[in-house]
Amino acid sequence: MNVLTPRTRAEIEWQRDRYPQARSAVLPSLWAVQHQLGYLSPEGMAEVAELLRLTPSEVEAVASFYSMYFDHPGGRHHVLVCINVSCALRGAEEIVSHLERRLGCPSGGTTEDGAFTWEQTVECLGACGGAPAMQVDHHFQENLTPERVDAILDGVRGAPAGEGPQARPHSSRGSSAPRAS
Amino acid sequence: MAEYKLLTKDFGMDGIQSLAVYERSGGYEGLRKALGTMTPDELVEEVKTSGIRGRGGAGFPTGLKWSFLPKGVHPRYLCVNADESEPGCFKDRALIDENPHQLIEGTLIAAYAIQAPIAFIYIRGEYHDQRLLLERCVEEARAAGYIGQGILGSDFSCDIIIHGGAGAYICGEETALIDSLEGFRGQPRLKPPFPAVKGLYGKPTVVNNVETLSNLPHIVIRGGAWFASVGAEKSTGTRLFCCSGHINRPGTYEMQLGTPIRELLEDECRGIWKGHSLKAFQPGGGSMQVLLPEHLDLPLEMDAVQKAGSALGAGAMVFMDETTCMVDVSMRLVDFYQHESCGKCAPCREGTYFESDLMHRLEAGVLTPAELSTLTDICDNMNGKCFCPLGDTATWFVMSAYQAFRGEFEEHCGAGGCPVKQRNAQLVSA
Numbered sequence: 111m112n113v114l115t116p117r118t119r120a121e122i123e124w125q126r127d128r129y130p131q132a133r134s135a136v137l138p139s140l141w142a143v144q145h146q147l148g149y150l151s152p153e154g155m156a157e158v159a160e161l162l163r164l165t166p167s168e169v170e171a172v173a174s175f176y177s178m179y180f181d182h183p184g185g186r187h188h189v190l191v192c193i194n195v196s197c198a199l200r201g202a203e204e205i206v207s208h209l210e211r212r213l214g215c216p217s218g219g220t221t222e223d224g225a226f227t228w229e230q231t232v233e234c235l236g237a238c239g240g241a242p243a244m245q246v247d248h249h250f251q252e253n254l255t256p257e258r259v260d261a262i263l264d265g266v267r268g269a270p271a272g273e274g275p276q277a278r279p280h281s282s283r284g285s286s287a288p289r290a291s
Numbered sequence: 292m293a294e295y296k297l298l299t300k301d302f303g304m305d306g307i308q309s310l311a312v313y314e315r316s317g318g319y320e321g322l323r324k325a326l327g328t329m330t331p332d333e334l335v336e337e338v339k340t341s342g343i344r345g346r347g348g349a350g351f352p353t354g355l356k357w358s359f360l361p362k363g364v365h366p367r368y369l370c371v372n373a374d375e376s377e378p379g380c381f382k383d384r385a386l387i388d389e390n391p392h393q394l395i396e397g398t399l400i401a402a403y404a405i406q407a408p409i410a411f412i413y414i415r416g417e418y419h420d421q422r423l424l425l426e427r428c429v430e431e432a433r434a435a436g437y438i439g440q441g442i443l444g445s446d447f448s449c450d451i452i453i454h455g456g457a458g459a460y461i462c463g464e465e466t467a468l469i470d471s472l473e474g475f476r477g478q479p480r481l482k483p484p485f486p487a488v489k490g491l492y493g494k495p496t497v498v499n500n501v502e503t504l505s506n507l508p509h510i511v512i513r514g515g516a517w518f519a520s521v522g523a524e525k526s527t528g529t530r531l532f533c534c535s536g537h538i539n540r541p542g543t544y545e546m547q548l549g550t551p552i553r554e555l556l557e558d559e560c561r562g563i564w565k566g567h568s569l570k571a572f573q574p575g576g577g578s579m580q581v582l583l584p585e586h587l588d589l590p591l592e593m594d595a596v597q598k599a600g601s602a603l604g605a606g607a608m609v610f611m612d613e614t615t616c617m618v619d620v621s622m623r624l625v626d627f628y629q630h631e632s633c634g635k636c637a638p639c640r641e642g643t644y645f646e647s648d649l650m651h652r653l654e655a656g657v658l659t660p661a662e663l664s665t666l667t668d669i670c671d672n673m674n675g676k677c678f679c680p681l682g683d684t685a686t687w688f689v690m691s692a693y694q695a696f697r698g699e700f701e702e703h704c705g706a707g708g709c710p711v712k713q714r715n716a717q718l719v720s721a
Contacts, residue, residue, distance in 0.1 A: 131473065131474075133474035134472060134474045135474065136474035138454070141416075172476055176458045179458075194577070195378055195573075195577065199611060233376065233458065238379050238536075238541070239381055245417065248417075
């Protein structure tokens with residue numbers, strides 16, 4: 111009994127066939143599984159293994175190396191807050207404590223209503239020019255203040271799972287654009 | 292001296308992410324010229340003449356790197372390193388967001404130079420929207436005949452595959468990137484053999500940074516000699532500097548190499564914020580040693596900054612004002628390396644753990660002076676003794692900060708909290 115939909119399986123097969131070696135498709139395949147299931151279940155990984163002609167343990171060994179794959183289900187929306195140096199210098203701690211209060215759970219936790227899973231990360235998100243910054247459902251949100259965080263979360267809450275609004279697809283000077291002084 | 296806009300000249304242009312607008316701005320003329328008028332060997336020579344050095348951090352001459360490929364061994368592969376994850380660095384993201392076709396054109400030019408039938412753009416997982424943008428652009432370029440069989444009527448064929456990572460700083464190291472691209476845990480490989488000889492799928496492989504490749508259309512159009520006339524003698528061209536921290540105008544600024552750091556800080560970043568003063572800065576991202584206000588007159592030039600005991604690295608400038616606790620900054624960077632250590636070699640895996648534990652207790656003010664003195668030992672047992680540069684660089688900032696701000700480190704011992712933060716709080720309440 112497959113847990114992956116025909117669409118996800120087709121995506122994995124397409125990925126597999128476009129690389130010189132099928133194994134190269136492991137990461138893109140795991141993304142496809144996570145996109146469908148919200149996390150990497152053992153059954154989902156076993157299907158990746160079957161489609162790529164690997165063993166389940168080979169796929170699990172790869173999955174566990176990368177920090178963006180989830181090994182358990184989370185909230186409908188994912189919030190990732192950068193606490194590395196550039197964000198820390200401009201108030202990341204205030205954003206983190208605000209999220210803790212507002213969402214009522216510590217970093218790594220999920221809200222009671224299942225709307226949000228949030229975590230802080232020491233991995234620099236690459237938004238230092240717009241620090242402090244976070245990502246909501248993979249989209250950058252920069253120049254945060256507690257008020258802006260509230261507005262962003264309110265806007266996301268009702269959106270379909272994993273599809274928070276995109277902040278600014280292309281600003282006048284791109285990511286981390288300089289602000290007026 | 293103001294910004295020198297070469298790679299960023301079309302930043303902010305309406306619709307530049309579309310092929311039509313990019314073409315109207317002269318886009319893909321570099322590829323057309325390379326394919327139509329230059330042999331691959333001539334192209335490699337032109338890039339050597341330009342003197343361009345890699346923009347990913349190590350600063351290795353690009354043309355020379357290409358020429359290491361063994362003659363007559365095929366297929367060869369090109370990997371574009373868009374795994375930008377260095378703390379403080381966001382220039383490659385800007386180059387993708389603001390001019391994705393420039394990167395794709397540069398990628399195709401490099402692929403032609405080394406005769407690669409496939410180029411892989413390995414982009415970090417966090418750059419989700421940037422990956423989707425590149426995928427759209429590749430499809431657009433393919434439909435227009437810039438990617439695929441017999442590009443622009445030549446006998447050169449090349450495909451581009453956008454490959455998303457999934458959260459691992461180490462995959463920016465070229466052999467770890469190759470491991471990850473092959474579908475393994477991203478752990479570095481022993482060198483030699485270097486990727487040029489035995490890389491992706493065991494074949495000769497070149498790994499180049501996003502910014503390096505974004506320069507190529509300009510080098511082809513305007514010539515290597517012209518490019519070499521821009522910037523400094525051994526640091527030719529421009530670089531995108533990612534400026535962040537306690538400054539009035541954070542952002543990416545393209546500067547001619549050789550410009551004094553002070554001009555970047557004062558003219559582009561508009562100085563330190565809130566009327567505060569500069570305490571320290573990092574000139575090359577999280578991996579590089581701390582520099583002090585006395586270093587502001589150094590030129591933005593790779594060798595000069597290296598002589599001062601640091602490096603331009605990936606071009607990330609993090610400025611810190613006088614309220615900054617250097618122990619706190621060191622702790623955050625050490626935490627980063629501890630989190631990102633791939634676990635392959637013991638000095639890095641264990642060393643970053645010891646460093647992190649020690650720095651947390653120091654910042655909390657519960658470390659003894661005797662324990663603090665072991666920091667040097669820990670770092671000595673890592674620096675130069677790790678499998679790859681991640682473990683070495685995990686010691687560089689903290690050691691340089693410990694040397695430059697020894698009193699501040701010692702003051703934390705047994706203080707029962709962070710003395711710098713306590714002073715800041717008093718200043719605010721006074």
